[in-house]
Amino acid sequence: MLFPAFATFTFLDTERLRLRPVAPADAPAITPLVSDWEVARQTGRIPHPYPEGGAEKWIAGVRTCQAYGLALALAIERKEDGRLIGCITLETDPSGKPPALGYWLGREWWGRGYATEAAAALADLALSALGVERIEALVFPGNPASVRVLEKAGFRRAGRGTHPAPARGGEKEVLLFELRRPGENPP
Numbered sequence: 280m281l282f283p284a285f286a287t288f289t290f291l292d293t294e295r296l297r298l299r300p301v302a303p304a305d306a307p308a309i310t311p312l313v314s315d316w317e318v319a320r321q322t323g324r325i326p327h328p329y330p331e332g333g334a335e336k337w338i339a340g341v342r343t344c345q346a347y348g349l350a351l352a353l354a355i356e357r358k359e360d361g362r363l364i365g366c367i368t369l370e371t372d373p374s375g376k377p378p379a380l381g382y383w384l385g386r387e388w389w390g391r392g393y394a395t396e397a398a399a400a401l402a403d404l405a406l407s408a409l410g411v412e413r414i415e416a417l418v419f420p421g422n423p424a425s426v427r428v429l430e431k432a433g434f435r436r437a438g439r440g441t442h443p444a445p446a447r448g449g450e451k452e453v454l455l456f457e458l459r460r461p462g463e464n465p466p
């Protein structure tokens with residue numbers, strides 16, 4: 280098991296949000312949000328059109344990965360009304376590569392600082408208490424909002440690469456970002 284602390288993670292509270300593992304009952308809330316082209320097109324995981332049963336399948340898969348210490352897939356819930364407004368993930372694989380951070384919010388909730396609040400809190404926790412030494416994040420170049428989220432969460436640019444863009448088809452160029460433990464970031 281790469282990150283045993285993933286398997287026992289329960290929840291993380293921020294000022295306005297609760298981050299907790301996705302559950303099968305979340306599928307009806309997730310489906311309409313990820314079916315939005317404006318959300319899917321910027322991610323490296325969400326297909327478009329979104330298939331029937333896609334959320335149920337994704338949730339089952341990431342919960343299995345969490346149990347093996349390979350992933351954390353968290354619902355982002357607003358404390359004020361308990362609504363699921365998006366998801367945030369840390370995912371690795373058995374090869375031992377650093378966990379990759381991913382996130383999306385339903386369009387209705389963009390522009391209120393929620394993604395930064397969630398990303399900064401999860402990254403801090405991962406580096407301080409979950410055994411993670413380095414976090415990666417990949418962003419398509421035409422996504423300045425996500426670049427800004429990463430910058431505000433302390434990530435630094437670490438190069439370029441390519442990654443599948445399932446909603447658009449094929450491999451697309453990505454900007455690579457990384458965050459290391461405090462004091463371990465190169466100058």
Ligand SMILES: CC(C)(COP(=O)(O)OP(=O)(O)OC[C@H]1O[C@@H](n2cnc3c(N)ncnc32)[C@H](O)[C@@H]1OP(=O)(O)O)[C@@H](O)C(=O)NCCC(=O)NCCS
Pocket residue numbers: 317318319321322323381382383384385388389390391392393394395396417418419422423424425427428
């Ligand atoms: C990217 C995303 C998560 C951002 O969520 P959010 O809650 O709106 O983000 P925040 O409010 O925390 O921060 C957004 C920042 O980007 C800035 N921003 C937004 N649109 C921008 C644009 N077109 N150009 C430059 N900056 C932009 C905002 O002003 C804000 O920065 P500021 O606080 O310095 O003003 C959301 O837009 C989303 O879900 N997009 C679709 C999925 C996605 O892109 N996921 C990330 C894949 S890498």
